[in-house]
Amino acid sequence: AQSVAQPEDQVNVAEGNPLTVKCTYSVSGNPYLFWYVQYPNRGLQFLLKYITGDNLVKGSYGFEAEFNKSQTSFHLKKPSALVSDSALYFCAVRDPDTGRRALTFGSGTRLQVQP
Amino acid sequence: GAVVSQHPSRVICKSGTSVKIECRSLDFQATTMFWYRQFPKQSLMLMATSNEGSKATYEQGVEKDKFLINHASLTLSTLTVTSAHPEDSSFYICSARWDRASQDTGELFFGEGSRLTVL
Numbered sequence A: 001a002q003s004v005a006q007p008e009d010q011v012n013v014a015e016g017n018p019l020t021v022k023c024t025y026s027v028s029g030n031p032y033l034f035w036y037v038q039y040p041n042r043g044l045q046f047l048l049k050y051i052t053g054d055n056l057v058k059g060s061y062g063f064e065a066e067f068n069k070s071q072t073s074f075h076l077k078k079p080s081a082l083v084s085d086s087a088l089y090f091c092a093v094r095d096p097d098t099g100r101r102a103l104t105f106g107s108g109t110r111l112q113v114q115p
Numbered sequence B: 001g002a003v004v005s006q007h008p009s010r011v012i013c014k015s016g017t018s019v020k021i022e023c024r025s026l027d028f029q030a031t032t033m034f035w036y037r038q039f040p041k042q043s044l045m046l047m048a049t050s051n052e053g054s055k056a057t058y059e060q061g062v063e064k065d066k067f068l069i070n071h072a073s074l075t076l077s078t079l080t081v082t083s084a085h086p087e088d089s090s091f092y093i094c095s096a097r098w099d100r101a102s103q104d105t106g107e108l109f110f111g112e113g114s115r116l117t118v119l
Helices: none
Strands: A003-005 A010-014 A019-021 A024-026 A032-038 A044-050 A056-058 A064-068 A073-078 A087-094 A109-114 B004-007 B010-013 B019-025 B032-038 B044-051 B067-073 B076-081 B090-097 B114-118
Touching: A003 A087, A010 A019, A019 A109, A024 A073, A032 A064, A032 A073, A044 A056, A044 A064, A044 A073, A073 A087, B004 B090, B010 B019, B019 B032, B019 B090, B019 B114, B032 B067, B032 B076, B044 B067, B076 B090
Parallel strands: A010 A109, B010 B114
Antiparallel strands: A003 A024, A019 A073, A032 A044, A032 A087, A056 A064, A064 A073, A087 A109, B004 B019, B019 B076, B032 B044, B032 B090, B067 B076, B090 B114
């Protein structure tokens, strides 16, 4: 079975400081990994994904994430946080070897960027 | 591209009535769509996989007779909550997988969600 853990319910960071939102995963094969962002009462917006290739993936709005196979992690990062980055962030995984096409989501991390 | 439209965005109904939520892929074809449910301050829980032209595949614990899913075309899936009860109140989000000739990259495109409130 595939699963995702986001150990932090909330992350607080000051505007201009770097931010990290943590994610670890568990799959039997090689994972497809994703980050999505959700604003209040809205659907999910795709930020970035790792399928194969470079471990450092760059995505929308200046976000990036690093795939670390040995630590089974896919932490989301941004060098300089903006107040507008405040939202709910979800890490998701899919194990393509299982044939299961749906994504499994983590519990979400609320990012609060203070001015 | 890859826009998913979900309608209605907000619906209030009386207990015992049925509510239909539509999910459309506007600019791409989607053989497969997914319906998720999100409780307040919680993650997205997969309810079912909607397959064009065939029966939906429901996750364990999801009542197929209560949550009817129809995927009649390559761009439309509907979720009908039958005989709604207050405990069905939730945020329902659909997502679509883009059918492409190229390698399946796995990402899903999400609708804006539908907030159902059952009185």
